[in-house]
Amino acid sequence: MPDDVKIFLPGPTQVSPExxxxxxxxxxxxxxxxxxxxxxxxxPRLQQLLNxxxxxxxxxxxxxxxxxxxxxxxxxPHLLILSNGLFGERWMQxxxxxxxxxTLLDFGWGKAYSVVEIQRVLEQDGFSSVVMVHxxxxxxMLNSIEPVSELxxxxxxVLLIVDAVSTLGGVPLYMDRWGIDVLAxxxxxxxxxxxxxxxxxxxxxxxxxxxxxxxxxxxxxxxLWQEFWLKHxxxxxxxxxxxxxxxxxxxxxxxxxxxxxxxxxxxxxxxRAAEWAxxxxxxPVGPEDMRLPSCTCLRPPNERDTAMTVAALRVQGYxxxxxxxxxxxxxxxxxxxxxxxxxxxxGLLATLDQVLK
Ligand SMILES: Cc1ncc(COP(=O)(O)O)c(C=O)c1O
Numbered sequence: 001m002p003d004d005v006k007i008f009l010p011g012p013t014q015v016s017p018e019x020x021x022x023x024x025x026x027x028x029x030x031x032x033x034x035x036x037x038x039x040x041x042x043x044p045r046l047q048q049l050l051n052x053x054x055x056x057x058x059x060x061x062x063x064x065x066x067x068x069x070x071x072x073x074x075x076x077p078h079l080l081i082l083s084n085g086l087f088g089e090r091w092m093q094x095x096x097x098x099x100x101x102x103t104l105l106d107f108g109w110g111k112a113y114s115v116v117e118i119q120r121v122l123e124q125d126g127f128s129s130v131v132m133v134h135x136x137x138x139x140x141m142l143n144s145i146e147p148v149s150e151l152x153x154x155x156x157x158v159l160l161i162v163d164a165v166s167t168l169g170g171v172p173l174y175m176d177r178w179g180i181d182v183l184a185x186x187x188x189x190x191x192x193x194x195x196x197x198x199x200x201x202x203x204x205x206x207x208x209x210x211x212x213x214x215x216x217x218x219x220x221x222x223x224l225w226q227e228f229w230l231k232h233x234x235x236x237x238x239x240x241x242x243x244x245x246x247x248x249x250x251x252x253x254x255x256x257x258x259x260x261x262x263x264x265x266x267x268x269x270x271x272r273a274a275e276w277a278x279x280x281x282x283x284p285v286g287p288e289d290m291r292l293p294s295c296t297c298l299r300p301p302n303e304r305d306t307a308m309t310v311a312a313l314r315v316q317g318y319x320x321x322x323x324x325x326x327x328x329x330x331x332x333x334x335x336x337x338x339x340x341x342x343x344x345x346x347g348l349l350a351t352l353d354q355v356l357k
Pocket of ligand 1: 010011062063064065087133135136137138163164165166186195
């Protein structure tokens with residue numbers, strides 16, 4: 001296998017040498033002026049990234065841990081979880097594991113959310129929060145936030161929690177305009193950062209809800225995050241190298257590429273992957289108008305075991321994925337996200353053509 005494997009996984013994705021160099025900077029203390037200068041640079045950049053006036057915290061942990069923080073702080077007493085793939089199901093597992101009362105509204109893998117059904121269920125029961133997945137990475141589907149947010153806006157005591165782990169930085173996302181109360185983003189996908197620090201946006205309503213939560217622990221307590229922030233401190237020792245990398249990379253995204261250009265680049269890569277698939281009889285999972293700009297999930301035209309294709313491609317220096325859960329071995333997932341460009345994707349598709357011959 002070549003040394004320089006190109007990572008087109010649905011996350012983590014390739015990280016540039018410039019970003020990796022940030023991880024090797026000398027360590028600093030988290031109670032120092034240098035650290036606070038880093039946070040003062042990063043924080044407004046994260047607000048721009050999420051399109052929010054609310055604070056955005058850089059949470060040291062995985063995407064799932066950021067989701068759990070959202071659930072414990074702002075979820076209860078009764079969550080409605082929307083699912084059409086693995087990550088919707090994961091939110092439900094997380095809620096159960098945390099001992100929270102949650103109802104799963106399961107549309108089935110690869111199926112669109114039904115707004116009518118969501119409205120019917122919301123009218124039926126007194127829910128405190130609705131949880132949805134923006135980019136369902138397991139099926140390569142983009143769930144629109146606005147229709148859900150319009151329903152939630154009709155119910156003054158219901159909060160909206162959004163899993164934007166596979167969309168933040170690569171797909172249009174407006175935390176305030178869309179009335180999102182907690183937005184959990186990811187580092188290792190469209191931001192092309194190493195995993196380990198996740199941007200989490202917290203609305204005023206979420207902060208108020210968190211005050212009455214009894215299960216939020218210490219390190220994940222939104223109120224403590226805010227209290228410490230106001231004192232120019234952080235609650236626990238954060239993943240400082242990743243924060244250096246995040247500040248550098250988000251700065252580069254906003255100031256050099258621009259967010260709009262990055263969204264456009266992701267959309268073009270998804271479009272190209274769909275064209276490639278159509279010409280070869282591979283069928284994207286889910287409806288055409290729901291393609292996820294950061295990840296394409298394709299069923300083969302025949303009964304091929306896609307794990308074999310993934311293995312063959314790996315020998316050629318490309319890492320892609322053969323699916324998760326019920327789709328394992330039955331699909332190919334191409335993660336065209338982060339810093340990858342259209343010419344890079346062409347390289348992957350040409351190699352895939354050679355392997356499939
Ligand atoms: C949509 C979505 N949500 C949540 C996660 C979980 O993130 P992590 O693996 O960092 O816990 C992922 C990771 O693939 C994801 O794609």
